[in-house]
Amino acid sequence: MQQSDADLVRATLCGTTAAYNGLVERYQRQVYNLAYRILGNAEDAGDLAQETFLRAYGALGSFRQDASFLTWLYKISSNLCIDHIRARKSRTALSLDVEREEGREPAADLRATGPESAAIRSAVRDEVQRAVQNLPEKYRVVVVMRHLQDMSVEEIALVLDMPSGTVKTHLFRGREMLRSRLRSALDMEANGE
């Protein structure tokens, strides 16, 4: 029978380091994906996901189990990602947001890529991923958690420590921005029906 998270946490705290390996293997995919989808970069995602598990290990004694272990990991991970984005933002020269603010349209126009095919599907996926990454940080995190990680609004509110009304607002705004940025892809489908 599979050991519960609480059992593995307890065993780790009692000195069985190998028990922590069970927790890492259980949740590595979710944590890595959250980081990957927020950061859009496999290398950074790997580093931050690793850092998430190491920090969780270092603070395991303070984990009170009033939330699930995965929620706790998400919280650490999202904090690390937000810090990383902020640090990166200060280094990045010009983002899609800035282009928008300055009245310039993003270059990609999916309708120009021709008939629907596997290549177009892949291009659309890339475009969606890019559009998500170019959302302002506060909208990006909730959109990723809600749509890409399939978390409930309440869970997101708990992880991000904000009221669920604010989470919904951010989702609404995020989707609105995505709709406008992915107009070509959306219209291609909508007109196709």
Place this chain on the structure above:
Amino acid sequence: MENRFQQNEEENGWGAYVTPPPITGLSTGESAAARGLCARVQERLPMLAERDPLLTPELVRSLEQHMVGCADCRREYRREKRLTGLLNDVPAPAPPPDFAPRIMERIERGDFPRMVSVDGLARPTIAREAAVEPTIRREVRTALGQQQTPTTAVKSSTVSPARISVTQPLATETHSLLMLVPRALAACVLTASLLFFISTSWGREALGANLPGVRAWFDQMGALFERVPLLGRLTAALAASLGQLGELLSETYRSLGASAARGLTLDAAFLIAGGYLASTRRARGQRSGA
């Protein structure tokens, strides 16, 4: 698009959707669009696309009815559904194969940040912290600055784990239990010595016989301080340095944990009071005998 949530969106946000007002006069055609109904319908389309359980069946029916005759709203709805589909379609790559082994390797090496609390979900309680490892608390206070204690809840939105990392050993339950053994021994020694003074005739003698002498000594010192005020100030300085010793003692008490310290203090108070009563009675008996 008109957004009726704009005014106090931060406060209510989509919360205003929690009990969506019924849309009256939902109908098709240009007249409905002219009255802004389309805008109101389109605000609800993301929820409809996601089949949000907060939408009542009646409202879902109303929205769908509206879209039957409204091409604009139908197109918007398709966009919403397509957006949800596209977002769900974003690939979920697997972590590299050596992901978990690399983490475990770093843990084995001790190469990981030691944390007090990584977020609001991981607040150590005072009692637990006291039981775990007082030297950690001291080091943490030093690391965080005297004003900040490790019990401070850290809001994830403002402070990230990176900003509160400290360098103390990992506190575990095993560790805390091991550390309690010498403290329990110290408590036993202290209690035993107090018991010795109270229960043995030698101890009572030492306490009782000296009391008048000590009192007389204090009287003499008081008189001396009155005559030489500087001496009084010097003695006060000496007492202050003795205060450091008191600090050390109180730290020992704290290390026993709050409840153990309280219990021991109470024991000691009772023993001292009992010893004092016993010795004064004995001294009185000696005086009356004499």
